[in-house]
Amino acid sequence: MENKELYKEVELGKIALNLLTYKFKIYSATSQLILGLTSLLIVFSIITISKTLKNIYAPKWIWFSLFLLFFVIFFSLAIAVENIFRKSLKSLRHLISIGGNKIDEKRINYIYVFAFSLPYITLYMFNPLPLWYSFAWLLSTNIAYFIVWFCYERYINSLIPSLKLRVNIFFVSSLTPFSILALYLGIINNPLAIFSAGIGIAVATIVSSLQEIYRAEKEL
Amino acid sequence: MSDDRSDVAKLILKLDPILRHPVRFSIITILLVAGSKTEGELAKSLDISWGRLSTHISKLIKEGYIESRKGFTIYGPRTFINVTNKGIKAYYEYVNTLDKILRFLKKE
Numbered sequence: 623m624e625n626k627e628l629y630k631e632v633e634l635g636k637i638a639l640n641l642l643t644y645k646f647k648i649y650s651a652t653s654q655l656i657l658g659l660t661s662l663l664i665v666f667s668i669i670t671i672s673k674t675l676k677n678i679y680a681p682k683w684i685w686f687s688l689f690l691l692f693f694v695i696f697f698s699l700a701i702a703v704e705n706i707f708r709k710s711l712k713s714l715r716h717l718i719s720i721g722g723n724k725i726d727e728k729r730i731n732y733i734y735v736f737a738f739s740l741p742y743i744t745l746y747m748f749n750p751l752p753l754w755y756s757f758a759w760l761l762s763t764n765i766a767y768f769i770v771w772f773c774y775e776r777y778i779n780s781l782i783p784s785l786k787l788r789v790n791i792f793f794v795s796s797l798t799p800f801s802i803l804a805l806y807l808g809i810i811n812n813p814l815a816i817f818s819a820g821i822g823i824a825v826a827t828i829v830s831s832l833q834e835i836y837r838a839e840k841e842l
Numbered sequence: 843m844s845d846d847r848s849d850v851a852k853l854i855l856k857l858d859p860i861l862r863h864p865v866r867f868s869i870i871t872i873l874l875v876a877g878s879k880t881e882g883e884l885a886k887s888l889d890i891s892w893g894r895l896s897t898h899i900s901k902l903i904k905e906g907y908i909e910s911r912k913g914f915t916i917y918g919p920r921t922f923i924n925v926t927n928k929g930i931k932a933y934y935e936y937v938n939t940l941d942k943i944l945r946f947l948k949k950e
Contacts, residue, residue, distance in 0.1 A: 625947065631867060632944055635937030638871045709877040716874065719927035720934045 640842055642713040643785055647838035649710035650789045651831040653703045658793075658827030660699050664692045665759055666820060717782045725781065730774060737769035753815050757804045760819035764801045767794045788837065792830035797822055850946045853939050860905050861936040865890065866898050870907060870933050873925040880920045899923065907932055 671688060704711070718725050741762040749755065771790035779787055800822025807815035861867050865888060872887055873879060879887070885895045902908040907929030911922045925933075 625944070627864075628940060628944055631864070632937060632941045634871060635867075635933065635940070638874050639934060639937065641875050712877060716925070716927070716930045719930055722931070 637842075642717050643782075644838050644842050645707075645710040645713045646717065646785065647787065647789075647834055647841075649707040650787060651834035651838070653700075653707070654789050654793065654834070655827055655831035656699060656703055657696075658823065658831070660696055661763075662820060662823050662827070664696060665823075667692065669756055669816065714778075714782075717785065721781065721783075723781045729777070733770065733773045737766040737773070741765035741769070751808045752811055753808045753813065756816045757808055757819040760797070760804050760822060761801050763823065764794065764797050767797065786837075787834075789830050789834040792833050793826050796829045797826035800825065846946065850943055853943050853946075856939055857943075858932050858936045860901060860907065861932060863898070865894070866902055867933075867936075869898060869902060869923075870925055870929055873908065873923060874930065874933065878922045878924045880915075880922055882920070884923060902929070905929075905932075 668689075715725060742759065745758045745762045745765075746755070767790055771794055775787055775790045779785055800818055804815045804818045804822065807818055861870065868888055869884060872884065881892070881895065881899070884899075885892055888895065899908065899910070903910060905928075906926060909924050909926050911924065913920055913922050
C-alpha cells in the first residue's frame, strides 16, 4: 500500500472514531432541547389550565385525563427520541469499550430516577410563598440537573475523557441566575416569577443544546 | 535516530494483520459509523462480490471483531453484522499505531 493510501486510511479511521463522539453529543443536545421545551409547554399548560378553570366547574376525570395526556405526550416523545438515536446510544457503549471500561447502566437509571423525583417531591411538600407552586418546578429542575451533572455527566466524562460532554453543566449554569431571580420575585410576591421561570428554562435549554451542538460540530 | 527507527519497526510489527487489509478495515469502519448492516448492504457499500465479502467476514468473525445475527425483516430473513467491543478496540489501536508510523515517516 502506498503512503498516500495509508494517510487516507488514518484520516478515515479518525473521522469514524470522531463520529462516535459527535453522534452521542448530538443525541444529548437534541434530547435536551426536545424534552426541555416539551416540559416547558406542559408546565405552562398546567399553570394556564389551573388558573383558567379554577372557578369553572369541571369534573375530576377531566383534570385526571389532562394530566394523563401530558404525561403520555412527554413519555412518547422520550421514547421516540431514544428510538431515533438508538445508534448514538450504541456509539456511547463503543466509545467506552475503547478504554476497556463498561458502563454501569443501573447506576445511570438510579441517578435519573433520583434526580427527577426527589427535588420535586421535596420542594412541593412545602408552600412557604403564595406563588411557590407556580415556580418551585424551576428550582427543582435546577437541582435535578445539578445532580445529573454531578453524578452522570462527570461519570461519563471520566469513562471517555475525549468526550467532554458539557450539556448539563451549561444548562445548570444558565438556569441558576433565572432560579435566583424567580425566587426573589416569588419572595416579593411578584407574578413575574412565573414568567421568569418560563423564560429561564427556555433560555437554558436552547443555550445548552446549541452550545453542545456547536462544540460537536467544531470537533468533527 | 536509530532508536526511533527501531521504535517504528516495533510499531509496524504491532499493526494488526487482520485490519491491514483495506476491505476488512472498511467493513469495520462502516459498521462503526452506520451501526448494524446486512451482508447485502455491506457488499453494496463496498462494491465487492458476495464471495469476497464472506471470506473477509469469516476472518473478522473468527478473530472476534464482528458478530453475525440472524434477523427477520419485511423482505425476509437476513444476516445482520455488528462490530464487537474487541473489534472497536482493535480498530482504535490500529488507527493510532498507523498514525504514529505515518507521523514518523513525515518527519523523515
